[in-house]
Amino acid sequence: MSDLLSWNLAALPVLALLCAALELDTRHAAHLMVSRPLVVAPVLGWLLGDAWTGLRIGLALELLVMDELPVGGAIPINGGVAASGAMLLCTGPYGVEPAAAFPAGLALGAGFSRTEAAVRAAQTKLIRKVESALGAPGREHRAVGRALLGYAVMTALFLYICVGVLGPALGWLWTRLPGPVEDGVLLAYDIAPWLGFATAVEIFWRK
Amino acid sequence: MTELSPRLKRQLFWRSLFLQVFWNYERMQGLGFAFAIAPALRKAHPDAAAFHEALKRHSGYFNTQPYMAGFILGVVARLESDRHAAKDEARITAIKTAMASALAGIGDALFWGTLRPFCAILALGVWLTLAGAGLGGAQAMAAALLAYLLAFNIPAMIVRWQGLSVGYAAGDKIVDEIKRFHWQERIRWLRRAGRTLAVVITLSALVVPGWGWDKAVVYAAIFAAALSLKTYRWSAAQTYGLFAVSGMILSFIIR
Numbered sequence: 001m002s003d004l005l006s007w008n009l010a011a012l013p014v015l016a017l018l019c020a021a022l023e024l025d026t027r028h029a030a031h032l033m034v035s036r037p038l039v040v041a042p043v044l045g046w047l048l049g050d051a052w053t054g055l056r057i058g059l060a061l062e063l064l065v066m067d068e069l070p071v072g073g074a075i076p077i078n079g080g081v082a083a084s085g086a087m088l089l090c091t092g093p094y095g096v097e098p099a100a101a102f103p104a105g106l107a108l109g110a111g112f113s114r115t116e117a118a119v120r121a122a123q124t125k126l127i128r129k130v131e132s133a134l135g136a137p138g139r140e141h142r143a144v145g146r147a148l149l150g151y152a153v154m155t156a157l158f159l160y161i162c163v164g165v166l167g168p169a170l171g172w173l174w175t176r177l178p179g180p181v182e183d184g185v186l187l188a189y190d191i192a193p194w195l196g197f198a199t200a201v202e203i204f205w206r207k
Numbered sequence: 208m209t210e211l212s213p214r215l216k217r218q219l220f221w222r223s224l225f226l227q228v229f230w231n232y233e234r235m236q237g238l239g240f241a242f243a244i245a246p247a248l249r250k251a252h253p254d255a256a257a258f259h260e261a262l263k264r265h266s267g268y269f270n271t272q273p274y275m276a277g278f279i280l281g282v283v284a285r286l287e288s289d290r291h292a293a294k295d296e297a298r299i300t301a302i303k304t305a306m307a308s309a310l311a312g313i314g315d316a317l318f319w320g321t322l323r324p325f326c327a328i329l330a331l332g333v334w335l336t337l338a339g340a341g342l343g344g345a346q347a348m349a350a351a352l353l354a355y356l357l358a359f360n361i362p363a364m365i366v367r368w369q370g371l372s373v374g375y376a377a378g379d380k381i382v383d384e385i386k387r388f389h390w391q392e393r394i395r396w397l398r399r400a401g402r403t404l405a406v407v408i409t410l411s412a413l414v415v416p417g418w419g420w421d422k423a424v425v426y427a428a429i430f431a432a433a434l435s436l437k438t439y440r441w442s443a444a445q446t447y448g449l450f451a452v453s454g455m456i457l458s459f460i461i462r
């Protein structure tokens with residue numbers, strides 16, 4: 001019980017904030033690729049003592065979502081949130097089976113892209129406020145800081161709530177799954193790298 | 208004066224990293240562009256009213272690929288600093304908008320569509336090679352991540368940084384200057400290299416681990432099926448879901 005309490009009150013909030021800080025790289029700042037699944041999942045795995053699972057999940061997710069491009073106003077599946085979610089689920093005290101955490105992570109990545117769309121819509125309402133801050137030294141930097149902080153807090157909250165709810169739920173569900181369903185989930189996880197290879201080969205053949 | 212001062216270049220570069228921070232559906236990167244170009248406008252328009260008027264002009268709709276924005280920031284900084292050019296505000300906006308669309312097409316294809324997947328495949332290749340050569344798991348993983356980040360960020364940073372100088376030096380002649388980079392040839396070359404690497408890695412993953420022929424054939428069939436679905440634009444989640452459901456049905460029949 002104390003393990004769960006310290007995870008939920010200390011470790012998970014800190015890890016969610018770390019993931020959220022890395023996640024700023026996806027859309028808001030710099031774009032140095034530190035929020036890609038290939039980076040996030042192994043780093044989290046290393047921090048949480050399971051680097052191998054981190055690499056396995058990171059590579060498979062990276063390959064699977066590599067053709068999801070943020071072109072124009074499109075918001076594809078968020079690979080960074082997918083990797084963070086999957087890793088926090090399977091390496092935390094709930095110890096969700098990686099085969100179950102992986103699709104759950106994919107679902108979180110897809111769900112988060114909807115949240116991002118809502119943030120962008122909300123930012124439209126703040127145009128005048130930001131516009132008035134631009135050009136005023138100090139105020140414009142504070143506006144940037146607020147935008148980054150707001151997004152990071154929202155991402156951290158999203159991860160904290162989703163992992164906090166999905167962790168025990170998936171742990172409970174996994175032991176009660178009918179055999180064929182469990183087999184299907186395990187098979188999909190086992191072959192995920194091959195699905196990823198197909199994405200990689202196809203993307204370079206595309207005209 | 209056709210050279211960007213080092214101080215202004217550093218300011219523009221630093222601010223260009225936050226181009227998307229205020230992204231919204233009405234103006235997309237417009238407010239971010241205004242934030243990024245502000246130091247150049249302040250220098251070009253010492254009068255506060257003129258500066259704010261110019262800033263307002265540049266906070267309108269704008270959208271391009273973030274790594275290519277340096278070229279446009281350079282061009283706009285040059286045109287705004289040129290007294291004759293700065294008078295024709297509509298022309299500056301027109302050049303900016305036209306460049307944004309053209310460079311977005313190049314940048315999306317180069318960075319998102321080609322370089323990023325190439326770097327992921329490269330990292331996978333580095334990891335497999337080092338792990339296969341007997342290097343420890345953590346070391347091989349660190350080397351693969353480093354390869355991924357360096358292979359992507361070095362060219363991306365060069366384009367961002369140099370784009371500012373190239374854009375500033377070229378001014379409204381930027382179109383001719385951009386052509387000199389032969390973007391399409393570079394993209395084609397990178398795609399060919401990526402394609403070769405992806406095929407080699409897939410074949411190695413089938414053969415090297417010694418799965419046994421039966422398992423290798425199953426994996427090859429799964430790869431072929433997934434590849435067919437990809438050509439019909441199936442997303443990652445759809446393909447993954449289909450194979451999970453197929454596995455469930457297969458298991459139900461076998462049991």
